[in-house]
Amino acid sequence: MKVFFKSLYLKKTFFTAFFSIAVLFIVSYFFEDLLGVAKLLFYILLILLVFDILLVYRNKLGIQANRILPEKLSNGDQNTITLSVINRYQFKSKVSIIDELPIQFQQRNFGITAILKPSQERKFTYTVRPTERGEYHFGNLNIFSSSLIGFIARKQQYSTEAMVPNYPSFLQLKKYEFVAFTNRLKLYGLKKIRRIGHTLExxxxxxxxxxxxxxxxxxxxxxxxxxxxxxxxQDEKSQPIYSVVDTGRVMKMPFNELSLLDYAINATLVISNIAIKKQDKAGMFTFSRKVENTVVAQRRKSQMSLILETLYNVNTDFAESDFARLYIDIKRSITHRSLLLLYTNFETLDALHRQLPYLQAIAKTHLLVIIFFENTELKSLLDIPAITTQQIFEKTIAEKFVYEKKMIVNELSKHRIHSILTAPEDLTINTINKYLEIKARGLL
Known part of the structure; x- marks a missing residue:
């Protein structure tokens, strides 16, 4: 009985009808002829309520439901979740589905409503976009079913609690793997690089x-x-390609709900896969106060799984990155000339000049590409007309920072260090373009 009352919910339709009859009883105080009508309607309401309860609870199975989850979520992408629902009633049933989503999504108004025919099975899909790597815990699946009378709803709760890990964007990996080896390069912003001369192999x-x-x-x-x-x-093969990811505090800046670190991690996964498909060796490591999460450049079958698992656990430590330590570790551990794709961020020329001696030292023995980010919010500020003194001041400061980013590119170019200045959302595309350009020109 206790379970019965816990699962029984009176719906708005019942309360509307009950309130209307109550009003009719009040009116009948002034018009006695309406009292009989009010009593009749009240009894009909009670009969329909009992009939509705019997109708909904007579079938023990009611509505059966199940949630179908992927093995892992792809960070920053739209991931599809499927709900399978079967109507075991012998009548049409109105069904409301409330799925208990992981706390990271902060959704409190999620719901799906549908009308199912007798014995009908339907699959409902919805998408979620995770923006933090880690564990995502799904809760119970709640089903509210009612007959066409619609006075009550029966709640059935299915214990479908599950944990799904959110990995770096493996969906992007598949997408760019496809376009990098087909003729659809321009469709995704990838450039076809003209070869100058040929490589030595x-x-x-x-x-x-x-x-x-x-x-x-x-x-x-x-x-x-x-x-x-x-x-x-043919292209030279088995060249070491290392993705070097800065995990210092400069990479915590958010854009479009993802941090710069997450953009760099997603790009690292994609470029590593393409490098291996191009018969090169792919590796990676991260650095901040020290170098860690090292995956030595290899071309074995398990390399991508190893890189994916390593990237899953990468997080910023909010510290100042030590480029001197980076140079020492690279000099000691990477003995062959390699392509180093260094994901970091410089906001000012002064910040670059502090680290430039170490970058120059690395570039003497390796092909170094510095990849850093445009501040897209500042760039959008430049498109807004400045009217007030405050707006003019803000726009001037924004122009200064945007100009400094371009000066950083020029400064790196003076010292023969390759660079990519990119918007966060274009990072993967621009990194692939640079890699293909280096391969086509035989620079490594």
């Missing part, structure tokens, strides 16, 4: 066909075979 000698580069004609082979032969080259 010789593949084979083959017969000349129309369209081959005449500069690659092998005259000795041509003389022996008595027709034109050309040297064929």
């Amino acid at each position: 010789f593949e084979q000698i083959k017969e000349y066909v129309s369209g081959d580069d005449v500069r690659n004609i092998n005259w000795k082979a041509t003389a022996k075979r008595n027709h034109l032969m050309v040297n064929q080259y």
Whole structure:
């Protein structure tokens, strides 16, 4: 009985009808002829209420429901959650579904409403966009069902509590893997880089066909075979590609609900996958006060799983990043010339100048690419017309910071250090473009 009352909810329809009859009883105090009508309606209301309760509770199964979750969530992406609902009643039922979402989403008004035919099974889908890596705990699945009378709702609670880990964006990984090896580069902002010369890795000698580069004609082979032969080259393979992620406090700045660190982590996952598909060795490590989370550059099958698991646990320590320590560790542990994609952020020239000697030292033995971020909020401020003195002041300061970012690019270029200045949302695309450019030009 206690369980019965806990699961029984009177609906708005009942209270509306009950209030209307109550008003009719009050009016009948002045018009006695209405008293009989009010009593009749009251009895009908009670009969319908009892009938509705019997109708909804006669079938013990009622509405059956289940939540279908992915094995893991993809950070910063829309992830699909599926709810499977079956109507075990022999009549049409109005169903309201309330799913207890993880606390990180901060949603208190989530609900799905539908009318199910007898014995009908339906699947409902909704999407969630997580913005913090870690564990996401889903609670119970609550189902409220009612008949077409609609006086009561029966609550059924399914214990579907589950924990789903939120990993770096593996959905982006799949998307960019597809476009990087197809002809759809421009669709996603990827550039097709024209090759200048060729890399040094010789593949084979083959017969000349129309369209081959005449500069690659092998005259000795041509003389022996008595027709034109050309040297064929391929991209150099097995080159070490390291993603170096700054986990200092400068990477905690949020954009579009994701921190700069999360953007860098997502880009690291994608570029590592593409590097391996391009037959290069992919590795990574993070640094702040010290270098940690190191994954040595390899091209083995399990490398992407290892990188994904390592990135899952990366967090900022809110400290000042030690570039001197970074230089020492790179010099000691990376002995072969490698491509280093360094994700960090510099807001001013002064901040760059403090670290420039260490960056120059790294760039002497490795191909270093500094990747840092535009402040998109400041850039949007420049598009707003300045009218008041306050607005003019704010716009002037914004222009100064935007200009300093461009000066940082120029300063790095003077010291022959490659750089990418990018909006956070374009980070992955621009990083892939830079990698493809370096491969095409044989810079590594």
